[in-house]
Amino acid sequence: MGFEGSANKVAVGVVRSDGAILSNPRKTYITPPGTGFLPRETAEHHREVILDLVQAALDEAGVAPKDLDVLCYTKGPGMGAPLVSVAVVVRMLSQIWGKPIVGVNHCVGHIEMGRVVCGAVDPVVLYVSGGNTQVIAYNEKARRIERRYRIFGETIDIAVGNCLDKFAREIGLSNDPSPGYNIEQEAKKGTKFIDLPYAVKGMDVSLSGVLTERMRRGECTAADLCFSLQETIFAMLVEITERTMAHCNTQDVLIVGGVGCNVRLQEMMGEMVKQRGGALYATDDRYCVDNGAMIAYAGLLAFMEGDVTAMKDTTCTQRYRTDDVLVTWRKDKE
Amino acid sequence: MSSFAPTVLKFEAFPDRNLTVILFKDVTNAKDVLDKLLARTLEPEVALVNPRPIQSLFALRLAAHKALASRERNALTTRTLHSELVYNLSASKHITEGLRRFGMDDASDVVLACRFDASDADAAAMLAMFPGAVPVNDVEDGMAALRDDALVKKYYKPGELECKEGIGSVEDAVMSRIGARDVL
Amino acid sequence: MTATAKRKASEVVDDAVPPTTTAEAATTTTTTTTTKVVDLIKNLGGYDNMISQGAEGRVFAVTFLGKPAIVKQRFEKTYRHPILDKKLTKSRLNMEARGMMRARKLGVITPTLYYVDTHQAAIYMERVDGASLKELIRAGAMTEEEMRDVGEEIGRVVAAMHDGGLIHGDLTTSNILLRARDQKVVVIDFGLAHNSIIPEDKGVDLYVLERAITVTHRSAAMFEHVMAAYKQHSRQWSASFNKFAEVRMRGRKRSMIG
Numbered sequence: 001m002g003f004e005g006s007a008n009k010v011a012v013g014v015v016r017s018d019g020a021i022l023s024n025p026r027k028t029y030i031t032p033p034g035t036g037f038l039p040r041e042t043a044e045h046h047r048e049v050i051l052d053l054v055q056a057a058l059d060e061a062g063v064a065p066k067d068l069d070v071l072c073y074t075k076g077p078g079m080g081a082p083l084v085s086v087a088v089v090v091r092m093l094s095q096i097w098g099k100p101i102v103g104v105n106h107c108v109g110h111i112e113m114g115r116v117v118c119g120a121v122d123p124v125v126l127y128v129s130g131g132n133t134q135v136i137a138y139n140e141k142a143r144r145i146e147r148r149y150r151i152f153g154e155t156i157d158i159a160v161g162n163c164l165d166k167f168a169r170e171i172g173l174s175n176d177p178s179p180g181y182n183i184e185q186e187a188k189k190g191t192k193f194i195d196l197p198y199a200v201k202g203m204d205v206s207l208s209g210v211l212t213e214r215m216r217r218g219e220c221t222a223a224d225l226c227f228s229l230q231e232t233i234f235a236m237l238v239e240i241t242e243r244t245m246a247h248c249n250t251q252d253v254l255i256v257g258g259v260g261c262n263v264r265l266q267e268m269m270g271e272m273v274k275q276r277g278g279a280l281y282a283t284d285d286r287y288c289v290d291n292g293a294m295i296a297y298a299g300l301l302a303f304m305e306g307d308v309t310a311m312k313d314t315t316c317t318q319r320y321r322t323d324d325v326l327v328t329w330r331k332d333k334e
Numbered sequence: 335m336s337s338f339a340p341t342v343l344k345f346e347a348f349p350d351r352n353l354t355v356i357l358f359k360d361v362t363n364a365k366d367v368l369d370k371l372l373a374r375t376l377e378p379e380v381a382l383v384n385p386r387p388i389q390s391l392f393a394l395r396l397a398a399h400k401a402l403a404s405r406e407r408n409a410l411t412t413r414t415l416h417s418e419l420v421y422n423l424s425a426s427k428h429i430t431e432g433l434r435r436f437g438m439d440d441a442s443d444v445v446l447a448c449r450f451d452a453s454d455a456d457a458a459a460m461l462a463m464f465p466g467a468v469p470v471n472d473v474e475d476g477m478a479a480l481r482d483d484a485l486v487k488k489y490y491k492p493g494e495l496e497c498k499e500g501i502g503s504v505e506d507a508v509m510s511r512i513g514a515r516d517v518l
Numbered sequence: 519m520t521a522t523a524k525r526k527a528s529e530v531v532d533d534a535v536p537p538t539t540t541a542e543a544a545t546t547t548t549t550t551t552t553t554k555v556v557d558l559i560k561n562l563g564g565y566d567n568m569i570s571q572g573a574e575g576r577v578f579a580v581t582f583l584g585k586p587a588i589v590k591q592r593f594e595k596t597y598r599h600p601i602l603d604k605k606l607t608k609s610r611l612n613m614e615a616r617g618m619m620r621a622r623k624l625g626v627i628t629p630t631l632y633y634v635d636t637h638q639a640a641i642y643m644e645r646v647d648g649a650s651l652k653e654l655i656r657a658g659a660m661t662e663e664e665m666r667d668v669g670e671e672i673g674r675v676v677a678a679m680h681d682g683g684l685i686h687g688d689l690t691t692s693n694i695l696l697r698a699r700d701q702k703v704v705v706i707d708f709g710l711a712h713n714s715i716i717p718e719d720k721g722v723d724l725y726v727l728e729r730a731i732t733v734t735h736r737s738a739a740m741f742e743h744v745m746a747a748y749k750q751h752s753r754q755w756s757a758s759f760n761k762f763a764e765v766r767m768r769g770r771k772r773s774m775i776g
Contacts, residue, residue, distance in 0.1 A: 150733060152729075152733075193599055193601050193602070195601070195602075195605070198602065198605075198606060231598075231599040231602060232599075232602060235595075235597070235598045235599070235602055235606075238597055238598075239573070239595075242573040243573040245573065246572050246573040247690065247692065267597075268597040268598075269597070271596055271597035272595070272597045275596065275597075345583070346561070346562050346580070346581055346582065346583070347558045347561040347562050347582075348561065349561070392583065392584075395583050395584075396583060396632065396633065399583060399633070400633070403556065403558060403635065403637075406554065406556040407553050407554050407555075407556050407637060408552045408553055408554050409553050409637070493622070493623035495622070495623060495624060495625035496622040496623050496625070498625065500627070500700065500702060501622065501625060501626075501627050502622055502627075502630060506622075506630040507622075509630060509631070509632055510615075510618070510619050510622075510630065510631035510632070511619075513631055513632045513633035513634060513642070514615040514616075514619065514631055514633070514634045516634060516636055517611060517612040517615050517616070517634050517636060518615070518616060518619075
């Protein structure tokens with residue numbers, strides 16, 4: 001059973017070792033248009049609903065606590081208060097049910113879930129969510145390296161999700177179901193391509209202000225800006241991914257993280273991958289979006305290799321790099 | 335004189351085209367020829383290049399390649415293929431300045447006459463264009479001997495470091511300025 | 519959706535380009551109306567001699583005006599909006615040519631630039647006989663001593679570019695060659711280069727280089743030599759180092775948030 005609560009979503013999921021998802025309920029803390037979610041209120045929300053989610057996950061999966069092998073929770077990265085609110089529940093359940101715990105890196109959860117769902121063997125992973133933009137590759141085929149995911153293209157100074165969310169707030173788009181989704185819908189109505197700075201750094205800082213200024217002057221509509229913003233930002237993401245592919249000499253791409261649900265991003269990435277003769281594995285939003293099953297699955301992989309997190313180590317960490325995780329479970333051929 | 339054979343340059347990208355080059359010394363009638371050129375009555379049409387600021391035959395060949403590329407694409411910047419060759423020798427996009435610096439002037443005593451796809455008759459006419467002048471047999475050596483390095487330096491501004499042994503040469507610097515002019 | 523993007527392109531009013539670009543765009547449009555497509559790479563037999571296909575473009579081996587050369591052609595990225603694609607292709611072709619020339623003026627070895635063909639977004643340059651640092655490290659072809667020497671040379675070269683206000687923008691081990699004839703460091707691929715004297719930009723450049731070297735080499739030793747030589751040769755090393763440390767920290771911090 002996996003527990004996730006690193007941002008505004010709290011979720012519990014049950015999976016089997018073959019990746020089959022038995023249940024995966026989730027609740028999202030939705031704030032009114034024009035506002036973002038704050039750590040304390042988000043944690044409060046998570047505390048209120050998590051026990052119901054645990055019950056729902058058990059019921060839906062048709063299992064009892066005694067059937068579970070291990071409890072997996074998101075150790076980080078993420079917002080401190082929400083992370084801790086979930087970890088406390090996991091510690092309690094571990095003692096009541098007598099089950100071991102495994103702490104999981106949130107990003108690795110996305111990656112492993114994406115790999116098992118899509119059947120991608122050794123793809124370059126674009127992980128793009130509210131707070132994170134990373135291009136990740138596992139193995140560089142030519143040589144033996146330590147078993148860790150490696151982060152490429154990290155110098156890009158854009159948290160893409162954050163940038164889109166912020167812009168959505170500025171133009172008063174709804175946060176339901178997510179600001180990114182509403183930008184995507186709005187972008188479909190856009191007709192005019194506005195030339196925006198194509199810079200791989202400093203995007204999120206000043207851009208939304210520049211954008212709304214142009215809108216205010218009546219030069220274009222909100223839809224045009226959503227359209228152009230997507231076209232520009234996604235082009236950067238695809239380009240960085242392509243550079244990593246060329247560097248690592250790999251063919252396939254897996255997109256994970258909340259922004260990965262965006263169909264236009266998937267189309268652009270698909271086009272690039274096709275040009276290079278590879279395959280795109282884009283997960284659908286059940287697994288792209290933060291959820292419990294992905295944490296359960298990644299934790300289970302580590303658990304089967306003998307990894308267990310001792311009670312005293314079941315802490316949370318806001319800083320937890322993808323390449324801090326020793327990947328014990330991947331047995332790729334050199 | 336009868337043993338003189340003009341130099342013919344070839345271009346890998348344009349196998350059907352070539353450039354006939356004749357270097358003259360002791361020219362005395364530059365003004366007359368130039369007047370005809372400007373009146374567009376000079377037959378056949380030629381490019382009359384001032385050899386002094388030309389680094390090498392390679393530079394001339396690159397300028398000619400560029401002129402042919404523009405011609406084939408209907409994208410000449412100047413009026414004719416031959417004036418394009420002269421203009422292309424310049425590192426600057428300023429057309430008049432390029433033509434003035436790299437074209438023959440009416441006081442010239444040396445000239446590099448060039449014609450694309452010249453027939454034997456054209457070559458003979460080119461030789462007859464400068465009565466009394468001496469066509470140089472080895473164009474490459476002749477150009478090197480006539481070259482005014484100060485002028486090359488003034489027109490192409492090669493940097494001190496880029497011409498250092500192991501990094502590059504004056505010719506490299508000239509090539510890149512001719513070859514990349516359109517994007518600089 | 520690409521079809522949609524293309525349809526939208528025709529309706530575009532591109533009012534955001536700076537004046538200089540507009541002027542240039544205007545001249546190109548007037549010529550392109552009558553321009554004929556002439557494929558020089560095909561004429562040169564380049565397509566039969568492709569050396570590599572990178573993320574940016576394809577590289578072909580040709581003989582150009584009697585010299586062994588390579589042609590690097592940027593191709594259309596169909597996933598990008600056509601307006602954005604044109605803008606990026608043009609600016610990178612220009613930056614690559616300018617960057618190469620500027621680096622040379624600063625005493626950095628780059629392939630000799632022969633010709634830039636704007637019609638085909640192609641750049642023709644000297645064919646350098648040598649291997650990339652990436653290939654050499656991977657093949658285990660270098661001794662510790664050679665690694666040190668090369669690391670120091672890289673540090674000197676990057677310092678020279680930075681002090682001259684040139685940021686390479688993509689300092690990876692694939693973009694650093696060792697020339698066969700004299701084992702000198704040759705820097706290539708200036709497509710992301712830009713002019714800047716801001717320490718932040720230099721810091722990012724160094725950070726990219728550090729990541730590239732440690733990912734390829736899996737050891738910090740070589741990069742330490744780079745930094746030592748950079749410090750020795752750059753007048754502004756201190757500001758660059760401070761920013762480098764900051765950029766590095768930011769890279770770490772950024773992965774904190776979920």
